[in-house]
Amino acid sequence: MSQVKEEFQQFYRTIAGSRFSDWLEILPAQIAAWCLQNRTELDKWQKLLGKLPSLKSSGIDLLNQVRVGSETDVDDYTRKQIIGLLQQFKPWRKGPFHLHGIHLDTEWRSDWKWDRVLPHLSPLRDRNVLDVGSGSGYHLWRMRGQGARFVVGVDPYPLFLMQFLILKHFIGDADVYQLPLGIEHLPPLKQFDTVFSMGVLYHRKSPMDFLSQLKGLLRKGGELVLETLVVEGDEQRVLLPGERYAQMRNVWFIPSPAALEIWLQKAGFSDIRTVDISTTSTDEQRSTEWMTTHSLQDFLDPEDSTRTIEGYPAPIRAVVVAQA
Template identity: 50%
Template sequence: MAAFDWRNHFTPFLNYLNGEHQQAWASVLTGRLVSRFEDNPHGDMARWQAALDALPSVTDATVDLNTSAVSVSGPEPLSPEQAERLEQGLRGLMPWRKGPFEFFGTHIDTEWRSDWKWDRVAPHLADLNGRTILDVGCGSGYHCWRMAGAGARRVVGIDPGLLFMFQFLAMKGYLDNVPVDLLPVRMEDLPENLELFDTTFSMGVLYHRRSPLDHLLELKGTLRRGGELVLETLVVDGPEGYSLMPEDRYGQMRNVWFLPSCPTLLRWLDRTGFRNARVVDVSDTTTDEQRSTDWMRFNSLKDFLDPDDPSKTIEGYPGPKRATIIAEKP
């Protein structure tokens, strides 16, 4: 089994950056990739690579990026041997958290119904056709594929989780030259004031940041003038100025820092220099949208809620409510 050839995989994207006069980012990114894959490789890399290698090679595969389950199919049904290899490979990349996906008729019922979030967000977006897009905290890249399906010129997802990257590669391996890339890096690994993207998405990230205003400023720096920010985050009910800071955990998550009210969030966006910020959706997260499945067998939302009052977390805080806000960089 060959080790993951990161240089061959990421060279096209590094060449793209050089072509966009982003040599500084290309240099920094190369250093980060050397650190991740050569200096400090993850202990599960060989196992994930073996799972990826097990996936059957299918010529003339077609991919549909505009359905609820991003799907790949072939001109003919898989042989029994190919189907067995497919099952082995996809199971080897568990747990699958963001999706759903479908590979040659095998449906991956992910923990999150990420298609529901997309359906809530998509009607309010600027036309994505021809746009260059950044997706911060992209997970396995489900929304990146949907953005490409909506006509984006190029999509760049960033998420430090290496398992997410291998799940992304499972789908990308069946596509030819689709301009979608997933970089296993953090937001702080991007140069300041890139001003490279027409649209930047940050969905499910803000509440994990110790300094939410700094995160908003970082997001603003990625956008060209007139660019659009799509921000989705946990919120609570309350007046302007109100924000919940959990004492320790929220829904069993340790790394939750600030849950603002919607008026407070709009004030944060105004103070960080965004314009025309508006709340386009507020939805409670339910156990129909986030739950354990055969492809993600660990605890999920129902285990994090008060069993006697599911409108509250197990710690007694208001249950998860998510708002989507769209704003522009002047």
């Protein structure tokens, strides 16, 4: 059985008999359909995944970063082999990762976002945690580093799942999973203690429906951690970009923090708090050797870095915490 299919089978075994067992009524059929739809890409990537060497690690750090082993764990030949395989899975957007002395310097400094979010969370120890829009899974490992019992990410893009499986190959943690699904594929489980959604809301055509879906995944009293683009203004201010925002095509609504809090209240959340507002810098999002195409510096007005090239306010991101 391929590594990809075995990963899904292990997830089914993990949730069978748990509070999440009802999910099995629909999940295997959804995954089977996804595998069939992406069969050509999966066959190619599975062959590459199978070439990853099995290594003994001198240590793993998920608390302070995502670091596996050190450069002394592998010889130069093996390190070059790993680098060559990792390069087949570019672009690497969320990270960074440190694998046996290899610095996988991703487009986003996702560790900076985590440092902004972490002080405002309820403790994750022994919690069941979901990350909606998990990308390559960087934050899943940081959640696990904080002691979360069961960590699940969902993101529909095949490449992100492959990148996650590469990290899981080296880390070897059985209780962290990623599923190739969008939130529209998830039933209202009402079981997760904490649900994260970071960098997704503005990509949804119906933000209110999205917030209601997030609430449906949380147990009563569970915590939502929402990170998203915002604009300055009062509760009336919501930006509706044209065809593109900072060269992104699928940006629908960017609210002010005050408007976002009202949206969350209308969706049934309580104890709503905007805990951080930060301007995205070109040090936090930039091109690297692992993501060589255009990045934030190319999407800002070269004459005025406070505006995008389309003339909108440059990216500002807020973190909001609320209770279901």
